[in-house]
Amino acid sequence: MTISRHFCPFLTLFFTLIASVQAFTGTYGINYGRIANNIPSPDEVVTLLRAAKIRNVRIYDADHSVLKAFSGTGLEIVIGVTNGQLQDMSANSDHALSWVKDNVLSFLPETRIRGIAVGNEVLGGNDYSLFGLLLGAVKNIYNATKKLHLDELIQISTANSLSVFADSYPPSSCKFNDNVNQYMKPLLEFFQQIGSPFCLNAYPSLAYESDPEHIDINYALFQPTKGIYDPKYDLHYDNMLDAQIDAAYAALENAGFYKMEVIVTETGWASNGDQSEAGANVTNARTYNYNLRKRLAKKKGTPHRPNNVVKAYVFALFNENLKPGQGSEKNYGLFKADGSISYDVGFHGLNAGDSSLLSLKNFNSQGLSGSYIMVFSISSLILLTFWSW
Numbered sequence: 001m002t003i004s005r006h007f008c009p010f011l012t013l014f015f016t017l018i019a020s021v022q023a024f025t026g027t028y029g030i031n032y033g034r035i036a037n038n039i040p041s042p043d044e045v046v047t048l049l050r051a052a053k054i055r056n057v058r059i060y061d062a063d064h065s066v067l068k069a070f071s072g073t074g075l076e077i078v079i080g081v082t083n084g085q086l087q088d089m090s091a092n093s094d095h096a097l098s099w100v101k102d103n104v105l106s107f108l109p110e111t112r113i114r115g116i117a118v119g120n121e122v123l124g125g126n127d128y129s130l131f132g133l134l135l136g137a138v139k140n141i142y143n144a145t146k147k148l149h150l151d152e153l154i155q156i157s158t159a160n161s162l163s164v165f166a167d168s169y170p171p172s173s174c175k176f177n178d179n180v181n182q183y184m185k186p187l188l189e190f191f192q193q194i195g196s197p198f199c200l201n202a203y204p205s206l207a208y209e210s211d212p213e214h215i216d217i218n219y220a221l222f223q224p225t226k227g228i229y230d231p232k233y234d235l236h237y238d239n240m241l242d243a244q245i246d247a248a249y250a251a252l253e254n255a256g257f258y259k260m261e262v263i264v265t266e267t268g269w270a271s272n273g274d275q276s277e278a279g280a281n282v283t284n285a286r287t288y289n290y291n292l293r294k295r296l297a298k299k300k301g302t303p304h305r306p307n308n309v310v311k312a313y314v315f316a317l318f319n320e321n322l323k324p325g326q327g328s329e330k331n332y333g334l335f336k337a338d339g340s341i342s343y344d345v346g347f348h349g350l351n352a353g354d355s356s357l358l359s360l361k362n363f364n365s366q367g368l369s370g371s372y373i374m375v376f377s378i379s380s381l382i383l384l385t386f387w388s389w
């Protein structure tokens with residue numbers, strides 16, 4: 001490459017985008033869960049996401065109808081290896097290679113697959129038989145991306161629930177639970193080597209629900225409150241999500257990982273739930289999701305890590321009528337199954353569609369099949385402008 005990068009800011013941006021393995025651009029993403037038989041089609045989802053200017057999306061599998069619908073849209077997607085596939089992926093590197101070929105390589109570059117989440121909430125979960133399989137599966141999937149020269153494009157990670165932690169109050173005292181430590185440390189060492197972040201599923205709603213007598217709901221909802229004080233850090237927290245993220249940073253530091261970034265791969269609040277689920281109602285769900293959106297738009301770090309801008313994927317896009325478990329599980333959607341909003345956080349439902357969005361889709365799909373590199377870098381710029389808010 002002989003062009004001076006100094007004089008060519010577009011190319012510099014282009015190479016910056018490619019050079020760092022980043023599955024996330026911007027700060028606001030969404031989980032597109034599909035355990036439902038009544039939600040809009042993947043094509044309609046594209047329309048919905050573009051109208052909402054949500055660019056970062058996660059799915060829990062590698063559904064080909066979704067990957068096809070996302071082709072040429074500019075949406076950036078993280079796909080998943082399910083927990084049920086971990087045994088096979090850890091035991092057979094050739095299966096991992098075929099999986100990456102079939103579900104990633106064959107959709108690139110038109111579908112912007114940017115990450116693979118290997119397993120979901122494995123460590124700290126109920127199925128101990130999976131604990132020992134996770135790292136092997138992660139390594140085989142990573143090796144497959146490397147073999148296919150996709151390791152600079154595709155970020156490998158796994159999402160952790162808060163149950164991997166012990167002593168998370170105050171945040172500075174947090175560490176990994178004894179029962180996950182022996183699996184977590186080698187996993188983090190590998191993630192550190194390949195530059196992957198620590199992915200956290202963080203739900204202030206569940207903390208509130210577990211102790212509604214003592215937890216101030218305003219603290220969980222980003223509403224004005226006196227908050228908490230962390231004496232070791234000498235820091236004040238005015239909302240629980242920031243505290244949960246800093247607890248994850250503390251656990252990482254206590255385990256010797258000082259540089260790893262924490263990304264929130266799920267957070268949300270259910271708009272309905274069982275009698276026993278305190279706080280799961282539409283008022284609180286709207287307040288949480290409205291304030292979360294404002295919090296993320298500030299592009300600010302946490303009290304302990306002010307330079308690590310908080311990035312989060314909201315859970316979830318739709319209410320999912322077939323989700324098992326408590327009533328709340330079916331009611332996390334920002335949108336109802338018919339595509340209308342569950343409550344107003346500034347997004348529009350499907351039927352309030354905007355026809356001008358269609359022209360952008362056409363522009364992009366033409367661009368990607370033409371002079372790929374230049375058009376890609378220019379349309380990235382346009383999209384960065386278009387999606388940023």
Ligand SMILES: *[C@@H]1O[C@H](CO)[C@@H](O)[C@H](O)[C@H]1NC(C)=O
Pocket residue numbers: 093139140143
């Ligand atoms: C991954 O690939 C490297 C070299 O390409 C090899 O040394 C290593 O054993 C592989 N790891 C696994 C888990 O297959």
Ligand SMILES: *[C@@H]1O[C@H](CO)[C@@H](O)[C@H](O)[C@H]1NC(C)=O
Pocket residue numbers: 217278279280281282283284
């Ligand atoms: C929602 O729950 C809060 C308590 O968390 C309660 O104060 C409020 O009245 C409830 N709102 C509705 C609409 O049920």
